[in-house]
Amino acid sequence: MKKYRLLDHKWQKIGFAVFISGVVLSLIYLFEIVFTFTPTQFGGIVEDYKLGLFNKIMQGPLPLLSFISAIAFALMSLSQEKQEDERIVETRHQILPRIVILFIIVLTIRFIAGSILIRLAEPLSYAIITRIIGLFTDVTAFMGYYVLFFKLSLWKQNRELSDEE
């Protein structure tokens, strides 16, 4: 019988621990930036302060969170369940086309939202919003969507199938 080469279940737990650590580290880094960055460093010009703060966050905590999340989601999506059987493998197969559809929908929304925002929003707001949208449409986010969809689907299935004896 064909066997799927997935990592041991313990790697899923390690991946989850890595993700939580990444979120905590990024939040600490973010608070450190927010509390040490003051408008006086920019001569009191609020717009320059906002832009500086935005750039600092985009160069520090966010890439850190993105990098750690990529490792964590890869570990979580490539490791098997506690008891991986053929129903669970089929669930994995069912999730993939849904993720592809979601990918197409999200990219379409990103394109439309970007086209509208570039005409309506101020340059700074546009930069912030497009970077935030970008976070939810990159490869790391899609690995996260896969983990989320798969876990939710499995949880729903197990809940429906657990009562009967």
Place this chain on the structure above:
Amino acid sequence: MKNNLRVERARVRMTQQELADKTGVTRQTIVAIEQGKFNPSTVLALKMARVFGIKIEALFELEDTD
């Protein structure tokens, strides 16, 4: 695909968990097969037939809609 899993299990007084342990799947997978929500692979179907000591045709049956 129709199956007589529940009947055969009752005949030999076996719980879903026991059958799951003998065939190497989760109890939820046994429930899904019994409810007709999941069709097992040939290997799993053969394992189940062996557990009950019957032929696979006695356990699983094709329906006209299959």
